[in-house]
Structure formats: C-alpha cells, structure tokens
Amino acid sequence: MTTANRYRIVIRCPLCGEKYILRGKQNENGEYETGFKQCVCGNEDRLIIEATPE
Template identity: 55%
Template sequence: MRVKVTIRCNLCGEKFILRGKREKGRIETGFKQCLCDNREHFAVEEQAE
C-alpha cells in the first residue's frame, strides 16, 4: 500500500514530503538522515494516497 509521508526534523525543523510503501506494519521511504545530519529525532505523519 502506498502512503504519503511527512517527515519533520525535531532538531532543525526541516520538512520532507515523500511517498513510501507500508510493509509488515512499517513504512519504507528510503529516508536516512536530515540535512543537519540528524538520523534519529523525527516526527513522522502518514496519509493514505
């Protein structure tokens, strides 16, 4: 199932809007880290497409 994902960095506030795939209860977008090198502290919001 395809979903639209909004990822906001909790450190710098940068916002990313991506498409992802829901598999086994997880969302896979390929997103690794923010521009500020943050790899862990994000607010993730999903919307069905």
C-alpha cells in the same frame, strides 16, 4: 505498487525544522519505507513521521 498501499509520508526534524514530503509503503513490521536516511542536519533518530494513505 498500487495506489491502495501507497502513503504520503511527511517527515519533520525537530532539531532544525526541515520538512520532507515523500511517498512510500508500509512493510510487514508496520514501518514506512521511503528510502529516507537522515536529515540534512545529521539527525537520524529523532524525527516526527506522519503518514496518510493516498
């Protein structure tokens, strides 16, 4: 993985306010792959995801 295709991903949970900062890459479907599954409060679906290239 080169730095050209890496992204800084910020995931925020609107239910509990938790914030996660991860690194990942974008797949062919336009989704970001970080390995993140769910928030500590159990929220899997309603997440705010922001991505910026590194």
